[in-house]
Amino acid sequence: MPTKLEIKSTRDTPYIIFDAENNQFEIKGNSLPENTNNFFEPVLNWIDNYIKSPNKSTHLICDFEYFNSSSAKMIYNIFLELEKIKESGNAIKITWHYTNGDDLIEEKGLEYKSIINVPFELIQK
Amino acid sequence: MNIDTTFWFFDRISEDNLCLLYNGSFSDEITNKLIELSEYNILNNASLTKMKKKASFLMAECFQNIVRHGEIIDGEEIDYVDEGFFLTKNWQGIYYITSGNLVEKHKIPELKRQLEKVNSLSKEELKQLYRDVLANQEISEKGGAGLGLIEMARKSGQKLDYFFQDFDDKFSFFYNQIVLKSMEEVFQNNEESPFELKEAIEYHQKMTDSNILIIHKGDFSQDAIFPVLNIIEENLQKEKKDEVSKKKVFHILVELLQNISKHCYVENGKKEGIFMIGESDGCFIINTGNLIQNEYVDDLKDLLDQINNLNGKELKDLYLDKLRERNIPKKEGAGIGLIDIARRIISPVNYSIIRIDSKKSFLTINVIA
Structure with missing residues (x-):
């Protein structure tokens, strides 16, 4: 089982916790790093490893304050990776949290929902 | 604001190594960010790093002038009283700090007297006056001068360059410009300053006429982008824009500013651009x-x-x-x-x-x- 991945938030990067043992998967806060590839690479690597023997049911919580468009691409890549969990007969779902009135984050959630093939629920805070 | 205004400013600041112009309200949060951005600009410029401490001190003094005059007057709340102008500029090896803030008209004669007093004194006399005022604050009202003005004159090593410009029936703008040489210690008063205070005032006028909040020419790395974003967010907050349009503006700014930092032609290791x-x-x-x-x-x-x-x-x-x-x-x-x-x-x-x-x-x- 991969070790826990926990990244503290900064002014331009989100809080991330991917903890297989406690079945906790969460991305939260702002994402507008100067170099998006560098920031998300360890996250994608961790997932790549995790999907080889995932938990029976994985639930990713996304709770963004703001993210820029290069992060948008990385977030999509994370979703695509997690989608592979289905191939091994295990369950994956994503919930997308947004503040009432935050059109930008809500819209981004709806867009992801329309282009990925996993249960994806939008939840208004 | 139209595209002509953009080019008017682009033309005038195109030779500057760095330039920050701000025309808006002054809260502690905003002044901190303006100093943070200016310090970042200074540290990023090898010829200026030596004067960082002095420049930071002088900027803080300018802001104290601005913040101090932001008051309720005669029980009447005047919501534009904290509006002001701030400029830092590095051009031809010289660093300029200019500020403009509203001063009640009836206070002008006393302020002028203090400015002239400070400008009439030698280095030694200024030092003595500073001590006297420090020991007895009342001197300020009896023919002395405010500590801030004395310190500005002492630290900059030059006469205070100032101008009063009519604003409305209650207020005038008090402008003040400090000139620092990057290489030597101080700018000599007998030298002609290539960028005069009246030009800075013209910038301010143009910004006000065209409703321009901020202009920045310099490096657009993440450390420079953040103070800019914070300053604009603070202003949006004050204007009570709804959350949707605040976030939209924020998003567009992030994308445009990061585009400069990601895709611009890098010269001497710097990601330079102009933003307005x-x-x-x-x-x-x-x-x-x-x-x-x-x-x-x-x-x-x-x-x-x-x-x-x-x-x-x-x-x-x-x-x-x-x-x-x-x-x-x-x-x-x-x-x-x-x-x-x-x-x-x-x-x-x-x-x-x-x-x-x-x-x-x-x-x-x-x-x-």
């Missing part, structure tokens, strides 16, 4: 200018012409296509940011590209949100 934001009829007008490599020009033109011809639905589809592209482009995020901007503005992504030489061109982008 202003308001017109309740909309925000944002302009950027930066050098790009000639080899990117054709693709960029194609993309911009393409997105300017698409409607909202088509832009959304193009955005989603870009999102789904599996390859991560070498220049990360190229294109997708501009598409997402185009979806949220009421104007086309107006642009111009002017060839500078065989290697680089100058790109300007103008959007209205």
